[in-house]
Amino acid sequence: MYGIASVILYVVAIIVVLYLSLASQGANKNIEVKYWNVLFWIMLLFAAINTIAKSFIQENSSKYLYYYSLVSPLAIILSKMIYNALLMLSIAIVSALLFALVLGSPVQNIGVYFIVILLGALSFSFLFTLVSSIASKAGNIGLTAILGLPLIVIILIYLMKLSREAFFAQTSENFFKTLGIIILFDFMLFMLSIILFPYLWRD
Amino acid sequence: MHSIFKQWWWKIVGLIFLTIIIIGGLYLPLNPGIINTTPDTVAIGEQVELKIQTYNATFSKEDNHIQAYIKSKKHILQADTAFVIDANQVAAIFTIPYEIDSISLTNTSFDIIVLDEEHGTLTERNAIQVQNTNIEALDMKSVQSATAPTVLKAKKFGFPNREILQESIRNLFFHVPMWFGMVFLLFFSFISSILYLGKNENKFDIYAASAAEGGLLFGTLGIITGMCWATFTWGAPWPNDPKLNGAAIAMLIYIAYAILRKSISDPIRKAKVSAVYNIFAFFIYLAFVFIYPRLTDSLHPGNGGNPAFSNADLDNRLRMFFYPAVMGWSILGFWLVSLKIRYKFAHQKLIEIES
Numbered sequence: 001m002y003g004i005a006s007v008i009l010y011v012v013a014i015i016v017v018l019y020l021s022l023a024s025q026g027a028n029k030n031i032e033v034k035y036w037n038v039l040f041w042i043m044l045l046f047a048a049i050n051t052i053a054k055s056f057i058q059e060n061s062s063k064y065l066y067y068y069s070l071v072s073p074l075a076i077i078l079s080k081m082i083y084n085a086l087l088m089l090s091i092a093i094v095s096a097l098l099f100a101l102v103l104g105s106p107v108q109n110i111g112v113y114f115i116v117i118l119l120g121a122l123s124f125s126f127l128f129t130l131v132s133s134i135a136s137k138a139g140n141i142g143l144t145a146i147l148g149l150p151l152i153v154i155i156l157i158y159l160m161k162l163s164r165e166a167f168f169a170q171t172s173e174n175f176f177k178t179l180g181i182i183i184l185f186d187f188m189l190f191m192l193s194i195i196l197f198p199y200l201w202r203d
Numbered sequence: 204m205h206s207i208f209k210q211w212w213w214k215i216v217g218l219i220f221l222t223i224i225i226i227g228g229l230y231l232p233l234n235p236g237i238i239n240t241t242p243d244t245v246a247i248g249e250q251v252e253l254k255i256q257t258y259n260a261t262f263s264k265e266d267n268h269i270q271a272y273i274k275s276k277k278h279i280l281q282a283d284t285a286f287v288i289d290a291n292q293v294a295a296i297f298t299i300p301y302e303i304d305s306i307s308l309t310n311t312s313f314d315i316i317v318l319d320e321e322h323g324t325l326t327e328r329n330a331i332q333v334q335n336t337n338i339e340a341l342d343m344k345s346v347q348s349a350t351a352p353t354v355l356k357a358k359k360f361g362f363p364n365r366e367i368l369q370e371s372i373r374n375l376f377f378h379v380p381m382w383f384g385m386v387f388l389l390f391f392s393f394i395s396s397i398l399y400l401g402k403n404e405n406k407f408d409i410y411a412a413s414a415a416e417g418g419l420l421f422g423t424l425g426i427i428t429g430m431c432w433a434t435f436t437w438g439a440p441w442p443n444d445p446k447l448n449g450a451a452i453a454m455l456i457y458i459a460y461a462i463l464r465k466s467i468s469d470p471i472r473k474a475k476v477s478a479v480y481n482i483f484a485f486f487i488y489l490a491f492v493f494i495y496p497r498l499t500d501s502l503h504p505g506n507g508g509n510p511a512f513s514n515a516d517l518d519n520r521l522r523m524f525f526y527p528a529v530m531g532w533s534i535l536g537f538w539l540v541s542l543k544i545r546y547k548f549a550h551q552k553l554i555e556i557e558s
Contacts, residue, residue: 130479137476138466139466143462143463150452154490188486200479
């Protein structure tokens with residue numbers, strides 16, 4: 001519970017900073033849709049890095065040894081990924097609501113937007129869970145950002161493209177193409193994570 | 204694998220290829236082409252003498268088989284006369300009619316075509332623009348479109364002279380092979396990482412790390428040669444192009460890999476963790492280099508659909524040097540990496556002896 005509360009507070013704090021920064025420039029009213037979109041995803045990206053980076057550091061080493069004797073690495077990575085995905089989904093929903101509250105919402109098609117947010121949460125979770133386990137094995141939590149950021153860029157671009165579809169009542173013909181690319185990507189990340197994680201765990 | 208590193212025959216092959224492409228690729232001349240045409244605007248009804256400045260041509264005054272045409276999308280018009288001024292300058296006199304095939308020429312832009320047996324067909328696209336000035340002076344002449352001249356190839360060997368590219372087309376033998384070399388080396392690194400996780404042999408970790416360093420070097424050279432080329436052809440060193448951005452991100456990924464290796468001191472853990480990251484990163488690298496540019500418009504040849512070279516971009520004269528260039532640079536890359544690997548093995552042995 002403490003973890004979730006701190007993450008929500010982190011997101012709220014970022015949005016307050018963002019809002020006050022925009023207001024100081026007189027840009028908080030009628031913000032252009034494309035900038036709204038970019039700000040939202042960048043904020044979500046940093047929330048994801050900050051949240052998921054901690055997922056392997058929090059536990060101390062005696063707890064690790066206990067897990068190691070008790071469960072398979074597959075169970076660990078799956079549970080971490082599912083937990084992180086749910087966490088990211090709730091963060092995304094909270095921040096979308098807050099964004100709508102303080103900056104107004106350009107979203108026309110809530111169903112599509114929910115799908116995009118769900119896929120975003122899955123992508124962030126699949127990618128950063130493995131990267132944070134790599135960083136924790138390297139003994140440096142700060143590595144998560146520099147290892148993960150170049151890897152996430154391509155997915156982030158497609159997520160931003162797809163979420164533009166939610167700003168119009170009708171989806172364009174590219175919708176399913178972009179959706180398919182993201183789903184394929186998520187599947188690839190998921191498979192790579194569950195294949196590679198046991199090698200890290202067996203240390 | 205290790206015995207191949209020590210053999211010399213493939214290094215000789217690589218050196219031969221590199222010698223061919225450095226001497227041939229830089230020394231052999233370009234085919235003749237048109238640099239510019241003056242004046243670049245003509246008026247309807249006017250009889251105009253166009254001065255055509257060429258490049259690398261060897262016209263002689265005795266040559267009276269030279270032909271000149273202007274060609275738009277719809278029509279084609281032959282010059283009244285065309286004659287040689289000097290080796291690199293040709294003049295052609297055109298009478299611009301009011302309309303061709305009953306289609307008005309107002310605001311049409313024309314390509315200029317000059318051809319003779321010796322130099323082949325030289326073209327400059329959108330060389331002149333027709334303006335509807337001098338409306339009283341013209342006789343409202345309408346003519347028929349001429350038949351298109353057959354495209355001739357130059358008799359002497361030379362690399363194609365393309366507009367915009369001109370002499371910089373030689374960069375094809377240096378810029379593009381860098382990316383091939385990078386992909387080969389990173390693929391080698393990826394396979395080594397998989398083998399390391401499978402077999403837990405230290406040598407595969409050394410292979411993977413060295414090949415990734417080599418790939419990073421080739422990527423840096425690819426970006427530098429690409430920036431030189433882009434400044435010449437596109438007017439800016441870093442236009443917003445998906446291939447450039449993808450390449451930059453790929454470099455970041457492998458710099459992060461190098462930093463990850465530096466940050467772990469325990470050698471076995473370092474090998475294992477970096478192998479996992481390398482495998483994970485390679486799939487995303489592939490997506491960046493091969494899938495992402497296909498989905499967005501690119502300035503690169505074959506933009507939009509296919510980032511590969513099409514037949515139109517790469518003719519046989521270029522191919523003769525391009526394939527050896529790819530092989531030569533890739534072999535040089537593996538040679539560099541093999542030296543790095545042997546150095547690391549030697550270093551390791553030294554530490555073992557000392558301890």
